[in-house]
Amino acid sequence: MTSFRFDPPDPQYDARVRASFARQAAMATIGASLEAVEPGRVVIALPFSPQLTQQHGFLHAGMVATALDSACGYAGSTLMPADAGVLTVEFKINLLAPAAGLRFRMEGQVLKPGRTITVAEGRAWAVGADGGDKLVATMTATLMAVTGRPDVRH
Amino acid sequence: MTSFRFDPPDPQYDARVRASFARQAAMATIGASLEAVEPGRVVIALPFSPQLTQQHGFLHAGMVATALDSACGYAGSTLMPADAGVLTVEFKINLLAPAAGLRFRMEGQVLKPGRTITVAEGRAWAVGADGGDKLVATMTATLMAVTGRPDVRH
Amino acid sequence: MTSFRFDPPDPQYDARVRASFARQAAMATIGASLEAVEPGRVVIALPFSPQLTQQHGFLHAGMVATALDSACGYAGSTLMPADAGVLTVEFKINLLAPAAGLRFRMEGQVLKPGRTITVAEGRAWAVGADGGDKLVATMTATLMAVTGRPDVRH
Amino acid sequence: MTSFRFDPPDPQYDARVRASFARQAAMATIGASLEAVEPGRVVIALPFSPQLTQQHGFLHAGMVATALDSACGYAGSTLMPADAGVLTVEFKINLLAPAAGLRFRMEGQVLKPGRTITVAEGRAWAVGADGGDKLVATMTATLMAVTGRPDVRH
Numbered sequence: 001m002t003s004f005r006f007d008p009p010d011p012q013y014d015a016r017v018r019a020s021f022a023r024q025a026a027m028a029t030i031g032a033s034l035e036a037v038e039p040g041r042v043v044i045a046l047p048f049s050p051q052l053t054q055q056h057g058f059l060h061a062g063m064v065a066t067a068l069d070s071a072c073g074y075a076g077s078t079l080m081p082a083d084a085g086v087l088t089v090e091f092k093i094n095l096l097a098p099a100a101g102l103r104f105r106m107e108g109q110v111l112k113p114g115r116t117i118t119v120a121e122g123r124a125w126a127v128g129a130d131g132g133d134k135l136v137a138t139m140t141a142t143l144m145a146v147t148g149r150p151d152v153r154h
Numbered sequence: 155m156t157s158f159r160f161d162p163p164d165p166q167y168d169a170r171v172r173a174s175f176a177r178q179a180a181m182a183t184i185g186a187s188l189e190a191v192e193p194g195r196v197v198i199a200l201p202f203s204p205q206l207t208q209q210h211g212f213l214h215a216g217m218v219a220t221a222l223d224s225a226c227g228y229a230g231s232t233l234m235p236a237d238a239g240v241l242t243v244e245f246k247i248n249l250l251a252p253a254a255g256l257r258f259r260m261e262g263q264v265l266k267p268g269r270t271i272t273v274a275e276g277r278a279w280a281v282g283a284d285g286g287d288k289l290v291a292t293m294t295a296t297l298m299a300v301t302g303r304p305d306v307r308h
Numbered sequence: 309m310t311s312f313r314f315d316p317p318d319p320q321y322d323a324r325v326r327a328s329f330a331r332q333a334a335m336a337t338i339g340a341s342l343e344a345v346e347p348g349r350v351v352i353a354l355p356f357s358p359q360l361t362q363q364h365g366f367l368h369a370g371m372v373a374t375a376l377d378s379a380c381g382y383a384g385s386t387l388m389p390a391d392a393g394v395l396t397v398e399f400k401i402n403l404l405a406p407a408a409g410l411r412f413r414m415e416g417q418v419l420k421p422g423r424t425i426t427v428a429e430g431r432a433w434a435v436g437a438d439g440g441d442k443l444v445a446t447m448t449a450t451l452m453a454v455t456g457r458p459d460v461r462h
Numbered sequence: 463m464t465s466f467r468f469d470p471p472d473p474q475y476d477a478r479v480r481a482s483f484a485r486q487a488a489m490a491t492i493g494a495s496l497e498a499v500e501p502g503r504v505v506i507a508l509p510f511s512p513q514l515t516q517q518h519g520f521l522h523a524g525m526v527a528t529a530l531d532s533a534c535g536y537a538g539s540t541l542m543p544a545d546a547g548v549l550t551v552e553f554k555i556n557l558l559a560p561a562a563g564l565r566f567r568m569e570g571q572v573l574k575p576g577r578t579i580t581v582a583e584g585r586a587w588a589v590g591a592d593g594g595d596k597l598v599a600t601m602t603a604t605l606m607a608v609t610g611r612p613d614v615r616h
Contacts, residue, residue, distance in 0.1 A: 026214035029183075029205045051183045054224075056306050060180035061242045062223045066216025070208075088215045089425055090450055092246035092400060092554045094581050094602055096574040098306075111600060112558040116424065117397055117452065119556050119600070138573060138581070140556055140602055142398055142450060144425065152210050152252075243579055244604055246400045246554060248427050248448060250420040265446060266404040270578065271551055271606065273402050273446070292419060292427070294402055294448055296552055296604060298579065334522035337491075337513045359491045362532075364614050368488035369550045370531045374524025378516075396523045400554035406614075460518055460560075 006040040006113060010082040017042065017074045024070060032067050032106075034074075040110035042074040047103045059099035064106075064137050068093065068122035071108030072141035076118040079110055084145040085152035089117070091141040099136045101126030108141075118143040160194040160267060164236040171196065171228045178224060186221050186260075188228075194264035196228040201257045213253035218260075218291050222247065222276035225262030226295035230272040233264055238299040239306035243271070245295040253290045255280030262295075272297040314348040314421060318390040325350065325382045332378060340375050340414075342382075348418035350382040355411045367407035372414075372445050376401065376430035379416030380449035384426040387418055392453040393460035397425070399449040407444045409434030416449075426451040468502040468575060472544040479504065479536045486532060494529050494568075496536075502572035504536040509565045521561035526568075526599050530555065530584035533570030534603035538580040541572055546607040547614035551579070553603040561598045563588030570603075580605040 010016065014037050021027060021034050027044075030052055036043040046059075046067045054060040069091055077086045105125040112119045122139030146152045164170065168191050175181060175188050181198075184206055190197040198221050206217040223245055231240045259279040266273045276293030300306045318324065322345050329335060329342050335352075338360055344351040354367075354375045362368040377399055385394045413433040420427045430447030454460045472478065476499050483489060483496050489506075492514055498505040508521075508529045516522040531553055539548045567587040574581045584601030608614045 020209045023209040024214065025205050025207045026217055051179050053179045055174045055177040056239070060178065060220060060223075061245070062216060062220025063180055065219045065223070065245075066214060069214075069216045069219070085210070088249055090246065090248040090398065090427075090448075091215070091219075092244065092602065094244040094573075094604065095242050096581055111556075112597070119398075119558055121600075135574070138583075138602065140398075140554065140600065142556065244552065244581075244602075246448065248419075248450065250427055265402075266443070273404055273552075275446075289420070292429075292448065294400065294446065294552075296402065328517045331517040332522065333513050333515045334525055359487050361487045363482045363485040364547070368486065368528060368531075369553070370524060370528025371488055373527045373531070373553075374522060377522075377524045377527070393518070396557055398554065398556040399523070399527075400552065402552040403550050 004040055004109060006079050006110060008039045008078050012082060013078040016082065017077050021074060026066060027070060030063060030066060037078065039078050040075055042071050042078065042108045044071045044106040045103060046106060048101055059104065061095050064099050064124050065093050067106040068124055068137065068139045069141060071106040072120035072122045072139060073143055075108035075110050075120045076143040079113040080145045084147050085149065087144045087146055087152060089142040089144050091139055093137055093139045095137050097134060097136045099126060101128050103127050116145060118145065158194055158263060160233050160264060162193045162232050166236060167232040170236065171231050175228060180220060181224060184217060184220060191232065193232050194229055196225050196232065196262045198225045198260040199257060200260060202255055215249050218253050218278050219247050221260040222278055222291065222293045223295060225260040226274035226276045226293060227297055229262035229264050229274045230297040233267040233272065234299045238301050239303065241298045241300055241306060243296040243298050245293055247291055247293045249291050251288060251290045253280060255282050257281050270299060312348055312417060314387050314418060316347045316386055320390060321386040324390065325385055329382060334374060335378060338371060338374060345386060347386050348383055350379050350386065350416045352379045352414040353411060354414060356409060369403050372407050372432050373401050375414040376432055376445065376447045377449060379414040380428035380430045380447060381451055383416035383418050383428045384451040387421040387426065388453045392455050393457065395452045395454055395460060397450040397452050399447055401445055401447045403445050405442060405444045407434060409436050411435050424453060466502055466571060468541050468572060470501045470540050474544060475540040478544065479539050483536060488528060489532060492525060492528060499540065501540050502537055504533050504540065504570045506533045506568040507565060508568060510563060521566065523557050526561050526586050527555050529568040530586055530599065530601045531603060533568040534582035534584045534601060535605055537570035537572050537582045538605040541575040542607045546609050547611065549606045549608055549614060551604040551606050553601055555599055555601045557599050559596060559598045561588060563590050565589050578607060
């Protein structure tokens with residue numbers, strides 16, 4: 001298995017990521033919060049809400065993707081310089097099982113950091129009434145570090 | 155160019171898709187509405203909302219994906235039998251430009267319908283103050299028709 | 309439909325792409341040749357060969373991907389500056405039908421060119437004994453322009 | 463981390479996968495061989511060959527994809543019934559680093575087996591002169607089990 005240990009170039013990565021997350025209105029709208037911020041890894045907690053469902057009453061795949069995309073993006077951001085903004089170039093998500101659960105844990109993990117391009121992997125876990133975890137989705141996200149663009153900062 | 159002309163096996167596809175869309179609470183939450191329902195093609199309208207933004211004030215990539223996923227899924231659903239439910243197996247989205255605009259048009263188009271697997275393509279267009287369109291995202295979605303599962307119907 | 313009209317910054321794009329293609333040993337190995345080189349669009353021809361098949365006798369999905377990746381990459385390359393090399397960041401391919409046919413036409417088309425990131429779309433068409441075309445695969449590829457790296461030129 | 467332990471429904475999975483692999487002419491053409499066949503996991507070995515390169519002398523991304531696709535497909539196949547054939551519905555690959563090395567280890571691992579749809583993950587490792595491994599690509603593949611189609615068996 002790959003072991004992941006990364007040195008963040010910006011010692012203030014934690015505060016920077018938390019401040020940026022707080023500016024993502026979409027996260028507040030869906031009820032998501034930051035559970036962990038580590039070098040190359042970010043975890044987002046998302047409670048189930050009937051407001052976010054698709055027609056069968058499960059969490060909408062797009063809402064799973066929304067939280068996972070932020071988890072992957074911020075995982076990448078922890079390893080970027082202080083003055084870089086992060087953009088999602090693309091992501092791909094596989095829905096492995098219906099997103100049913102009391103709450104969800106969305107994990108983003110950097111696979112390969114880079115000066116321009118960073119690749120991260122996301123895993124969505126559903127937590128049921130018994131506290132057990134079930135893997136419901138997996139993502140691969142390609143991120144780009146952007147500097148010198150005032151409209152894309154953090 | 156591919157030309158798309160499909161015969162829907164269920165003559166009630168329009169009513170069935172509209173009823174299912176109305177049950178997707180996530181669509182109401184983000185303010186999305188159905189703009190067009192045709193055989194193999196569905197268009198969803200999404201006004202810009204500051205509630206759905208990422209940290210730079212653009213529409214969050216996950217929200218673009220949420221509306222595009224529904225557009226693709228329902229495009230597939232128009233070509234499925236009356237008793238089939240549709241599930242997203244996976245999707246992939248490329249963000250081509252910041253999702254900035256007054257409103258967005260999310261188009262889902264079936265590329266290849268199938269008994270089990272259907273592949274659809276999504277395009278997200280941002281509409282600006284001048285009425286001009288800009289392509290901001292493109293999606294490929296793999297859908298599965300599911301029958302005989304009461305928890306996954308329409 | 310999107311209309312594609314691009315101005316290549318390098319007037320020598322045709323010769324540059326053809327010279328680079330000639331250096332791709334993998335293309336000779338699989339028997340692929342350049343059929344068209346236009347601004348933002350490249351077509352590769354690939355005859356069927358029993359050497360390239362999977363276990364059912366169809367063209368191996370990876371061989372479809374190999375030719376489509378080159379078509380997309382060179383489509384992107386036509387719109388890059390003379391001193392830029394092109395790298396595939398990622399691609400995603402949907403296999404729509406078994407790749408059966410006498411020969412295949414692999415089309416790469418730029419959707420969105422960019423200074424750093426270019427997104428292209430690929431379509432694989434199988435040509436049968438009757439001359440009819442069948443869409444057998446679709447690709448989305450993310451490309452990166454690289455300059456100043458002598459190991460990655462053209 | 464996810465732990466993977468799967469019970470193959472077909473006790474003859476090893477012989478079945480090896481026989482099918484032997485029928486993939488594309489594997490012989492590129493020089494690939496089976497290194498390991500386990501329940502839910504297949505490893506393919508691929509020596510570097512100048513015949514498989516792109517314009518910079520690295521292994522062509524499509525060749526990396528060819529071997530990884532087979533690794534993922536056969537990983538899925540190990541968990542399928544004896545009478546099922548496996549088809550690749552789609553795959554997505556991220557190229558993390560130039561595929562430079564003496565040889566490559568292509569690992570396919572099932573993330574989620576299913577009656578119809580199976581999702582697998584691929585990792586391509588480059589092995590250098592010093593024996594050290596480098597992750598050069600990662601894949602997600604969606605596979606379908608097909609029964610009752612004589613043209614798609616094993």
